[in-house]
Amino acid sequence: MTKTIAYVLYPGLTALDLIGPLTVTAALDGEYESVVVARDLAALDTDAAVRLGATATFDQVTAPHVVVVPGGTAGTFAACADEELLRWLRTASAAAEVTASVCTGSLVLGAAGLLEGRRATTHWGFRHLLPKFGAVAVAERWVRDGDVLTAAGVSAGIDMALQLVRELAGEQAARLSQLVIEYDPEPPLGPIDWSEVDTAAFAPFGEAALREGLADHPELLARLTG
Amino acid sequence: MTKTIAYVLYPGLTALDLIGPLTVTAALDGEYESVVVARDLAALDTDAAVRLGATATFDQVTAPHVVVVPGGTAGTFAACADEELLRWLRTASAAAEVTASVCTGSLVLGAAGLLEGRRATTHWGFRHLLPKFGAVAVAERWVRDGDVLTAAGVSAGIDMALQLVRELAGEQAARLSQLVIEYDPEPPLGPIDWSEVDTAAFAPFGEAALREGLADHPELLARLTG
Numbered sequence: 001m002t003k004t005i006a007y008v009l010y011p012g013l014t015a016l017d018l019i020g021p022l023t024v025t026a027a028l029d030g031e032y033e034s035v036v037v038a039r040d041l042a043a044l045d046t047d048a049a050v051r052l053g054a055t056a057t058f059d060q061v062t063a064p065h066v067v068v069v070p071g072g073t074a075g076t077f078a079a080c081a082d083e084e085l086l087r088w089l090r091t092a093s094a095a096a097e098v099t100a101s102v103c104t105g106s107l108v109l110g111a112a113g114l115l116e117g118r119r120a121t122t123h124w125g126f127r128h129l130l131p132k133f134g135a136v137a138v139a140e141r142w143v144r145d146g147d148v149l150t151a152a153g154v155s156a157g158i159d160m161a162l163q164l165v166r167e168l169a170g171e172q173a174a175r176l177s178q179l180v181i182e183y184d185p186e187p188p189l190g191p192i193d194w195s196e197v198d199t200a201a202f203a204p205f206g207e208a209a210l211r212e213g214l215a216d217h218p219e220l221l222a223r224l225t226g
Numbered sequence: 227m228t229k230t231i232a233y234v235l236y237p238g239l240t241a242l243d244l245i246g247p248l249t250v251t252a253a254l255d256g257e258y259e260s261v262v263v264a265r266d267l268a269a270l271d272t273d274a275a276v277r278l279g280a281t282a283t284f285d286q287v288t289a290p291h292v293v294v295v296p297g298g299t300a301g302t303f304a305a306c307a308d309e310e311l312l313r314w315l316r317t318a319s320a321a322a323e324v325t326a327s328v329c330t331g332s333l334v335l336g337a338a339g340l341l342e343g344r345r346a347t348t349h350w351g352f353r354h355l356l357p358k359f360g361a362v363a364v365a366e367r368w369v370r371d372g373d374v375l376t377a378a379g380v381s382a383g384i385d386m387a388l389q390l391v392r393e394l395a396g397e398q399a400a401r402l403s404q405l406v407i408e409y410d411p412e413p414p415l416g417p418i419d420w421s422e423v424d425t426a427a428f429a430p431f432g433e434a435a436l437r438e439g440l441a442d443h444p445e446l447l448a449r450l451t452g
Binding site: 007009014015016018019020022023026033034035036043047048049050051052053054055056103123124141152153154155156158159162163166171174175178179180181182183184185186187188189191192196197 | 233235240241242244245246248249252259260261262269273274275276277278279280281282329349350367378379380381382384385388389392397400401404405406407408409410411412413414415417418422423
């Protein structure tokens with residue numbers, strides 16, 4: 001039987017959080033099928049100048065083998081208060097072998113109550129929010145705790161998905177996915193120098209995203225900014 | 227005046243080829259605007275289980291500062307014979323400061339006559355096709371020859387876009403884009419070991435994609451498979 005890897009699409013997310021890992025797992029052979037699942041099939045705005053359209057609805061995919069929640073900024077905080085999405089996610093996660101996230105997608109897992117007592121990661125600019133959902137925040141590229149696999153910011157979803165493919169289908173399959181997407185990174189300015197990163201300068205941007213996304217949900221906003 | 231970075235969307239492309247660099251350049255400040263341009267605004271199928279929708283039409287974006295053509299497999303070969311797309315691309319490229327491609331998007335540049343005598347790259351599995359368009363094929367992560375900037379396969383578009391941001395807006399801007407997408411790669415199995423890659427095993431897949439994409443264009447098919 002085909003095993004479904006379901007990527008959750010919601011308005012305003014960061015497209016690369018979804019498209020990076022989707023492209024990795026889509027290279028898996030017929031045993032696995034990667035789908036994008038949303039409330040309906042309408043193309044939704046993202047946080048960049050592109051719209052994404054799902055290929056399945058929440059109603060159609062109730063027991064995926066893997067569920068992956070991408071992140072973003074304001075749109076993701078709004079998703080943290082989207083009861084329909086959270087309800088689907090709880091049900092899907094309970095049935096799934098692996099519940100995964102990319103970037104601030106882990107905060108959606110947290111809002112669904114799926115990170116209590118677990119080690120998890122997220123985008124570097126929002127890591128301080130993980131404990132608000134009972135999680136233990138760690139600064140790693142990806143973190144596995146039991147059946148929950150969380151990735152750091154945006155592009156970390158590619159590394160996490162290769163790790164997922166390795167776990168699901170073995171090293172040869174992971175090498176093939178890596179080769180298909182020619183993932184042999186050469187950042188022109190080298191790796192990030194974390195000693196130079198000014199997280200305080202990012203804080204106002206992060207807080208503005210929280211306030212925008214949770215404008216209609218003052219209780220959750222207070223919990224996350226308090 | 228805002229400078230437009232235009233990503234070309236066409237049916238069947240590889241979504242990551244477009245979304246990777248788009249996410250990098252979208253982090254640029256107000257001087258640059260990244261848009262996705264297509265024949266119309268309908269969401270189009272890609273080669274994975276997701277649809278992408280443009281935010282501008284070819285008619286609306288006639289003189290971008292930068293034009294970027296993503297790649298793919300059969301859909302990209304069909305684009306190589308899409309006269310409306312090629313006509314728009316020639317006009318846009320003539321006005322642009324930089325004409326760029328990701329993966330087999332360079333073959334679309336070639337089909338538009340934009341690679342004659344130029345050094346260029348593409349996905350490793352299709353590099354042998356570049357000389358069919360008068361280009362000199364090179365095996366690098368990205369290649370600049372004059373105002374043409376081509377990237378290797380799929381994920382190489384992220385590295386290329388960081389280089390583009392560095393050239394357009396300086397190192398600080400490139401470091402900020404890199405930080406926003408947390409591009410600090412850790413492929414779980416390390417870099418690709420090119421000595422282990424079996425290009426011959428890939429050839430039938432590549433040829434099938436050519437035949438599918440160019441089924442209605444036997445002359446171009448013969449030129450590329452001959």
